[in-house]
Amino acid sequence: MFKWLHPYAKPETVYHLCGRLMPWLMGAALLLLLLGNIWGLAFTPPDYQQGDSYRIIHLHVPAAIMSMGTYSAMAIAAFIALVWQVKVAQWSVLAIAPIGAVYTAIALITGMAWGKPMWGTWWVWDARLTSELILLFLYLGVIALSGAFSDRQTGAKVASLLAVVGVINLPIIHFSVEWWNTLHQGASITKFAKPSIDPSMLWPLLISILAFKILMLALLCVRLRTAILVNEQHRPWVKAMAGD
Amino acid sequence: MVTLGPFLKRELRLLARQKADWLNPVLFFLIVLSLFPLGVGPEPNLLRIIAPGVIWIAALLSVLLAAERLFKDDYRNGVVEQLVASRQPLLAFVLAKLLANWLSTGLPLVLLSPLVALLLNVDMASFIAMVLTLLLGTPLLSLLSVLGAALTVSADKGGILLALLILPLYIPLLIFASAAMEAASMALPYHGQLAVMLAMLLFALALVPVAVTSALKINVS
Numbered sequence: 164m165f166k167w168l169h170p171y172a173k174p175e176t177v178y179h180l181c182g183r184l185m186p187w188l189m190g191a192a193l194l195l196l197l198l199g200n201i202w203g204l205a206f207t208p209p210d211y212q213q214g215d216s217y218r219i220i221h222l223h224v225p226a227a228i229m230s231m232g233t234y235s236a237m238a239i240a241a242f243i244a245l246v247w248q249v250k251v252a253q254w255s256v257l258a259i260a261p262i263g264a265v266y267t268a269i270a271l272i273t274g275m276a277w278g279k280p281m282w283g284t285w286w287v288w289d290a291r292l293t294s295e296l297i298l299l300f301l302y303l304g305v306i307a308l309s310g311a312f313s314d315r316q317t318g319a320k321v322a323s324l325l326a327v328v329g330v331i332n333l334p335i336i337h338f339s340v341e342w343w344n345t346l347h348q349g350a351s352i353t354k355f356a357k358p359s360i361d362p363s364m365l366w367p368l369l370i371s372i373l374a375f376k377i378l379m380l381a382l383l384c385v386r387l388r389t390a391i392l393v394n395e396q397h398r399p400w401v402k403a404m405a406g407d
Numbered sequence: 408m409v410t411l412g413p414f415l416k417r418e419l420r421l422l423a424r425q426k427a428d429w430l431n432p433v434l435f436f437l438i439v440l441s442l443f444p445l446g447v448g449p450e451p452n453l454l455r456i457i458a459p460g461v462i463w464i465a466a467l468l469s470v471l472l473a474a475e476r477l478f479k480d481d482y483r484n485g486v487v488e489q490l491v492a493s494r495q496p497l498l499a500f501v502l503a504k505l506l507a508n509w510l511s512t513g514l515p516l517v518l519l520s521p522l523v524a525l526l527l528n529v530d531m532a533s534f535i536a537m538v539l540t541l542l543l544g545t546p547l548l549s550l551l552s553v554l555g556a557a558l559t560v561s562a563d564k565g566g567i568l569l570a571l572l573i574l575p576l577y578i579p580l581l582i583f584a585s586a587a588m589e590a591a592s593m594a595l596p597y598h599g600q601l602a603v604m605l606a607m608l609l610f611a612l613a614l615v616p617v618a619v620t621s622a623l624k625i626n627v628s
Contacts, residue, residue, distance in 0.1 A: 245621070293578065300575035307571060311562040320625040321558050325572065328554070328618055335579070 172249050174391045175400050181384035188381035192374055199370035207364050219277045221368060225375035227270035230298060231333055233263035233379055237305070238330045241323035251387075253319045254394060256326055257309050258386035262379055264302035271295060290339035291347035294332060301329040315394075410495055414503035422511050428476060429511035436469035436516060440526055451528040458527040459588035460581075462537060466516050467548065467577050473512045474552030475569055477504065478560040482626070487560070491627045497620045505553050505616070513545030529592075536591030540584040543604040550608075550615045551576050557622040580607065 170176050203221035210217040237259040244253035274292065275285045286292065305322045312318035340347055360368070395401050422429055443461050444454060481487050490500050520541060524534045555573035562568055587600035 293582070297575045297578055300571075304572045304575065307568060308558065308562070311559065311564055311568050313563060317561065317625060317628075321562075321622065324618060324622055324625065325558060 172251060174251055174395050174398075177251050178388055178391045181388045185381060185384040185388075188377050188384060192378035192381050195370055195374035195377065199367050199374050203364070203367035203371060207367060208361075210364075213281060216277065216280045219273050220364075221371045223270060223273040223277055224368060225372040226266050226273065227295070228372055229375045229379055230263060230267040230270050230295070231336060232376065233259060233266055234298060234302070234326075234329070234333060236379075237263060238326050238333075241326035244323045245320065245327065250394070251391070253316075253323060254390040255383065255387055256305070256323050257319055258383055258390050260302055260305045260309075260322075260326075262382050262386070264299060264306065266375070266379070267295065267299040267302060271299065289347050291336065294336040294339050297332055298329075298336060301325070301332060305329075410499040411503055414500050415506060418503050418507035419510075422507060429473065429515070432469040432473040432512055433515045433519070435472055436465050437519070437522075439465040439468060440523060444526070454528045455530065455533075455592070458529050458533065459537070459585040459592070461527065462523055462588075463540075463544075463581050463584050466541070466545065467574070467581065469516070470512050470545070470548040470552050471570055471573060473508070474556045474573065475566050477508060477553060477556035478623070479556075482560045487623055488627050491624055497623060498616055501553070501557075501616050501619045501623070505549055508553060509546050509549040513541075513549055516545055517541045532594060533588050533592040536588045536597055539601060540587050540604065543601060543608055544580055544584050547580055547604070547608045547611055548577065550611045554615050554619055554622070557619045557626070560623070561626040580604065583607075 171180070200221055204218050207218070209215050237256055240252045240255045240259065243249050244256060271292075274295075278287070279285050305326050308325055309318040309322035312321065392401060440461065443457065447453060447457065478487060490497055517538060520534070520538050523529070524537065529537065551573055552569075555569045555576075558572065559569050583600045583604050587597040587604070590597040590600065
C-alpha cells in the first residue's frame with residue numbers, strides 16, 4: 164500500500180492531482196449545496212414545535228459536523244507530517260486550518276442565531292458551546308503559531324504538534340451533550356439505530372452535510388496548490404510551468 | 408531515571424539564585440486576588456460567592472506569568488541544543504523542569520491558600536475543596552504551561568502567543584475546579600469533579616512530557 168501511496172508524497176504530483184480534482188469537487192459542492200439548502204429551506208415541512216426557525220439546521224449541523232471533521236483531517240495530516248516528515252502533509256495542515264476555523268465560526272454564529280428564538284439567549288456557557296469555542300481557539304492557535312517563527316518550516320512543525328495535542332478536544336465536544344446534561348440537545352442523526360428526525364427533514368440535511376464535506380476538499384485543493392507553489396517556487400518544475 | 412537527580416538539582420539551584428522568577432508570580436497571584444474586593448466591593452457574601460472563580464483565574468494567570476521564561480534562558484545559552492545533541496535522555500530534563508516548575512509556582516499557591524481563604528471570606532468546607540483542587544490542578548497547570556513554553560521557545564513573539572495557546576487548554580480544568588468548590592460551598596459531594604481532575608492530570612502526565620521533548624527537538628533543529 165505504501166508503494167502505491169508513495170508518489171503522492173511528491174509535491175508536483177499532488178499539485179497536478181489537486182488541479183484535476185478541484186473543478187469536479189467545486190462543481191459537486193455547489194450543486195449539492197444549492198440542492199440541499201433549497202430543499203431544506205423551502206420544501207420541507209415546518210417543525211411541530213419550532214416552526215420555521217429550525218431550518219437553520221441545514222447550515223448549523225453541517226458546519227458543526229465538518230468543524231470537527233476538518234479538525235480530525237488536520238490532525239491526521241499533522242501526525243503524518245510529524246512522524247514521516249512528509250512535506251505535503253505539513254503544508255496541508257496550514258492549508259486546512261483556516262477552512263476549519265471558518266466552519267467553526269459558522270457553526271457558532273448560526274448556533275447563536277438559532278439559540279436566540281429557541282432558548283431565549285444568544286449564548287450560554289453550556290458544555291457543547293464552550294468546547295466548540297475552544298475548538299475555534301485551537302484553530303486560531305494553530306494559525307497564529309505557524310506564523311510566529313522566522314523559519315517557516317519550524318512554524319509548520321510546531322503548529323502540527325499543537326494540532327495533534329488539540330485532538331483531545333474532539334471527544335469532549337462529541338460527548339459533551341451526553342456527559343453533561345445541558346441546554347444543547349443530544350444527537351439526532353448520528354445514532355445508528357433510528358434517527359430521531361423525520362426522513363423528509365433528514366434527506367436535505369444529509370445532502371448539505373455531504374456538500375460541506377466536498378466543499379472542504381475543494382477549498383483544500385485550492386489552498387494546497389497555492390501552498391505548494393509558494394514553498395516550491397525555486398524548484399525547476401515550478402519554474403518550467405511559469406515559463407522562466 | 409538515574410539522570411533526573413542532577414537535572415533537578417540544577418533547576419533548584421537556578422531557582423534559588425533567580426528568586427524573581429518564582430517570587431513575582433506568587434506576588435502577582437496575591438495582588439490579583441486583592442484587586443477583586445476593591446473592584447466588586449468588600450461585601451463578604453459576594454466575595455464568598457465569587458471566590459472559586461477568582462482564586463482559579465488568579466492561579467491560571469500567575470502560572471502563565473512564570474511559564475514564559477521556562478525554557479527561554481536554556482534555549483538562548485545553548486543548553487537545550489546541547490541536550491538534544493547529547494546522549495542524555497531529554498525526557499529527564501523535561502521532567503526536572505516540570506517538577507521544579509510545580510515546586511516554584513504550584514506549591515506556593517497551595518501553601519498560600521489559608522491566607523487566600525481569609526482574604527476572600529471562604530468557609531471551612533470550601534477551603535478544604537480549594538486545597539484539594541489546587542493540589543490536583545496546579546500540577547496540570549504546570550504540565551500545560553511547560554508544553555506551551557516548549558512550543559513557543561524559539562518564536563519571535565513568544566509571550567502573548569503563549570497566553571493565546573495555553574489559556575484555552577486551561578478551560579476544562581477551570582470548569583471542574585470551580586465546580587468542585589461551588590459544590591463544596593453548598594455542602595454537596597464533589598468527588599466526581601476531583602476524580603475527573605485526577606484523570607486529566609494522569610492523562611496529561613503520561614502524554615505531555617513526550618510532546619514537550621518533540622517540541623524542543625523541533626525548535627532546535
